[in-house]
Amino acid sequence: MAGHTIEVLTPVFPAAAMRLSPAAGESDLEKTLRDLKGPPFCLLPFLNPPTSSIFSNHQLFIFMAAPPLPPWLSSPSVTLTLSPSTAAPSASSPRLHIEKGAAFDLAECCRDLEEKHGALAAHKKEAAWHLRRVEQQLEAEKACRKRETMEEVEAKVKKLREEQAVALERIDAEYKEQLMVLRRDAEAKEQKLVEQWAAKHAKVRRLMEQMGCCRR
Template sequence: MKERQRWRTEEDALLRAYVKQYGPREWNLVSQRMNAPLNRDAKSCLERWKNYLKPGIKKGSLTEEEQRLVIRLQAKHGNKWKKIAAEVPGRTAKRLGKWWEVFKEKQHRQHNETSKAHQPIEDSNYDRILENFAEKLVRVRSPLIMPASNAPPSPVLPPWLCSSTTPSPSVTLSLSPSTVSAPPAVGSVSRAQSNPIAELLECSRDLEEGHRAWVAHKKEAAWRLSRVELQLESEKCYRKREKMEEIEMKIKTLREEEKGAIEMIDAEYRDQLLQLRKEAEVKELKLAEQWAANHLRLTTFLQSLQNKSSAPEGSGR
């Protein structure tokens, strides 16, 4: 037989019958005492009984309340699952340990998927990106072609942001053909505008990268917030449970005090009743003694009268 073969229903029934008759001990004597072959070692029998067949063990997935309780206890005790299982009724240490490993792996996988594209940036890095973009937008740029000595100074903003350099359609239509100046060469215009367009594209890429990093940071913050909410919910359930246990202990104490007070009152009245009975018995005994004394006196008196009445008759004869 294989060492890790699954337990059959007949073996479970045999193990239950053994525990019912002999108790959960001496597992290596199951086959000998039950007169039935059970090719299992003592450790396997113990684990089967403790983790699957013992009455009161809950089977199936953990409820939300149990999950919150396990998370809070794990944060408090660490991976001491026997100690944690003692505070989670119906769950074994082996079952709780397996659930925690699956839960931790799932949380780790979600965290990796959230931070896979970009690592979350700090607020200072995001502020630095905005400052660089602002500096590139408003700083004074030196023109590619040096202006003449009598030419006006270059504008602060780049040419592609200066609306005054581009005539409006109405002004263009009002000018005569003789006064319209010849358009600049295509090569010079492209050279003059290539640098601002490149900087604009660079700034756009920086903003896009910053936006993606901010989205990743927001997702991570939401994930951390959900973890905190889960821990707070488990803490709330634990405090409610503690409060209910405290109230139940107080109610139990009050009931014990009530029971003790009632027993004390009953004992006092019982003692009083016994005392009254004793006093009644003493009075009855005294009355009986008095009656006996009176009866004796009466009997003596009657005898004396009888003797007196019989004495003259004898003397007369």
């Protein structure tokens, strides 16, 4: 691309883009803008300038809504060549003068913001994964503790039931022995009373026999 040029681009989006070199004349620019008959332009810096040497460091993108272009601008490859003698310094327009350092700083800020956003998304994903792992681990530990507690309680209950059975058996044995002792004592007393009654009965019988013999 030789000389000072204005290249009108037709993008896919519903907007028209015009790239201006810093040496473009102000009067010719105003004439071009009047011919386009569109809404006011919005100037944006070219954040990622191409590495090719055919582009200037101070090139700008001018965006507008998609108005109907004039017939002589309907082709995407139309290039208007201006004479350098009629070009006015672009520094006269403050809206077209954007420092290269500010554009690079803005690009760096955007890249840093994108990196921070990616790091935040990765951190959130890792934190969610770690939280799920911790929740699963806690659920497993809770289930294990519940099972251990139930087993301990069941073992204690079983032991208490065994102790209860042994205690009941011991109580039964003690009372059974006491009953046997009482029965033996009762039988011994009864046997003694029977013997005493038999002795008295024999004594009375002998006395009666003696009295009968005397009457004869």
